[in-house]
Amino acid sequence: MSPTEGEPGIKASIRFLRNDNLYDTVKTYNLEFRSDEIPNSNAVPDRIDNVLVKNIRGHEQEFTFDQNGFAVLEMQTSLSYDDFADNSKIQHVYCQEVAACLLKYTGAATVQVFDVQIRRRHPDFPFPEVNFDITNQPALQAHIDASPEAVTGLIRSLNEPEKADQLIKGRFIYLNVWKPLKGPVREWPLAVCDASSVDPSDLRKHDTVFDPSTARENLMVHFNANQRWHYLSEQLPSELWVFRQWDSSGKPGVPHVSFELPRQANDPPGEPRESIEVRALLFFD
Numbered sequence: 001m002s003p004t005e006g007e008p009g010i011k012a013s014i015r016f017l018r019n020d021n022l023y024d025t026v027k028t029y030n031l032e033f034r035s036d037e038i039p040n041s042n043a044v045p046d047r048i049d050n051v052l053v054k055n056i057r058g059h060e061q062e063f064t065f066d067q068n069g070f071a072v073l074e075m076q077t078s079l080s081y082d083d084f085a086d087n088s089k090i091q092h093v094y095c096q097e098v099a100a101c102l103l104k105y106t107g108a109a110t111v112q113v114f115d116v117q118i119r120r121r122h123p124d125f126p127f128p129e130v131n132f133d134i135t136n137q138p139a140l141q142a143h144i145d146a147s148p149e150a151v152t153g154l155i156r157s158l159n160e161p162e163k164a165d166q167l168i169k170g171r172f173i174y175l176n177v178w179k180p181l182k183g184p185v186r187e188w189p190l191a192v193c194d195a196s197s198v199d200p201s202d203l204r205k206h207d208t209v210f211d212p213s214t215a216r217e218n219l220m221v222h223f224n225a226n227q228r229w230h231y232l233s234e235q236l237p238s239e240l241w242v243f244r245q246w247d248s249s250g251k252p253g254v255p256h257v258s259f260e261l262p263r264q265a266n267d268p269p270g271e272p273r274e275s276i277e278v279r280a281l282l283f284f285d
Contacts, residue, residue, distance in 0.1 A: 009054035012259045014191065014229070015141045017204055017220040018046035028220055029207040033132065040130050043206060043220060045141055053191050053229045053259065060232070065106070065175075069195030069254040070243035072232060075101045075179075084181055084276060090116055098177050098240075098278050105242070108173070108282035114158055115279040118181070121188060121272040126260075138188045138258035138273060142221040145245045145253070145279065146174060147205050150217040155281065171284040172248045176256075178241040181274040184234030186261065188273045192243050193221075193255040194228040200252075202227070221255045231259075245279075 017028065030041035056063060060072040077097055083089045099111045119136045126140055146154065151174045156164045178190055198221075206220040232239065243254040258273075 009052050009230075010262060011050040012053045012191070012229075012262070013047055013049045014051045014053075014223075014257055014259050015045045015047050016223040017141070017206075018044040019222050020044065023204050027207060028204060029209055029215075032208060032210045043141075046223065048223045051223070051229060053231050055233045056230050057233045063194075063230070065242060065244060066251075067196065069251070070192045070230075070241060071105070073101060073105055073240045073242055074238055075240050076238050081181060084118065090118075090276075094276070095278060099280065101240070102175075102177070102242070102280060102282060106173070106282055107284075109285045110283045112158060112281040112283070113278055114154070114281065116276065117279075118274070118276050120274045123272060125188075125272075138275075139256070140258065142193070142223075142255045142257040143206070144203065144219040144221070144255055145176060147217045147219055148246050148248075151246045151248075151281075158281075167283055168248075170248075173282040173284075174245040174247075174253075175280055175282065176241075176243055176245055177278040177280065178243070178256075179239065179276060180235055180237050181276055182271055183236040183239075185273060186234065186271075188258045188260060189231050189233075189235060190241055190275075191229050191231045191257055191259050192241065194230065195244060195252045195254050197226055197228040198252055198255060199224055199226065202255075219253065219255075227255075 026042065028043035030043055063071060065071040075097065077094055079089055079094055095113045095116065099113055102108065102111050117136060119138060121138055122134050125137050152168060155167055155172065159167060202222045202224045203219045206218055207215045208218060209215045243256060244251065245253040
């Protein structure tokens with residue numbers, strides 16, 4: 001059960017990348033496609049129990065994007081729940097609403113939205129083993145969406161060479177905007193880690209391989225007892241998690257992951273979690 005406002009948090013089980021000397025010389029990866037030639041992944045997860053995840057409900061304003069790497073923003077969308085089944089409305093209405101919200105909050109000069117993901121939890125989630133037939137499920141392992149080098153490459157892939165060169169010379173931020181489609185969220189909420197509590201040695205470069213010729217480099221996370229994890233109890237669709245993945249000024253990204261809320265016998269069943277996340281680049285003059 002989610003703690004109410006004023007309670008310190010809960011003890012949760014969270015999956016991290018296992019601490020193994022192997023990863024000093026071997027880069028971790030996972031495949032997003034079936035292969036009969038190589039294993040699906042060499043990234044061994046390590047389930048850590050009793051991780052304190054503090055509830056920021058009632059204290060949202062104490063956390064800022066600049067200092068902690070994340071913030072909770074209020075934004076009412078003009079789309080209804082059913083509208084989120086229409087990709088055109090998502091792209092031309094919701095993404096524009098998010099972009100305007102980000103510009104107002106951050107003071108950036110421009111914003112470039114480049115990816116949208118909707119996740120609808122399958123009734124059988126979490127699966128005991130890899131299931132390639134069911135995609136876009138809540139993330140089960142702590143991670144950061146992109147390495148610094150991958151962000152620079154992303155800017156180059158999204159823009160003409162001359163423009164990309166100019167953008168990379170200035171300050172830029174890669175961030176994620178996450179919200180539920182239904183609320184309040186009472187199962188598998190998102191947990192975020194205060195960026196200032198992450199040691200660089202906690203992070204490992206990792207390749208997500210989409211097909212034999214396409215990979216994206218992100219960062220997997222080892223557990224460290226000094227990390228400070230947070231979540232927002234009973235999050236509503238009007239409440240946005242906005243969290244940094246990389247800042248060219250050197251500020252680190254925010255590890256994040258979904259986690260299973262402990263339940264009491266008399267708790268009403270929660271609706272399967274449905275969420276939408278928007279990935280965007282902010283550029284500053």
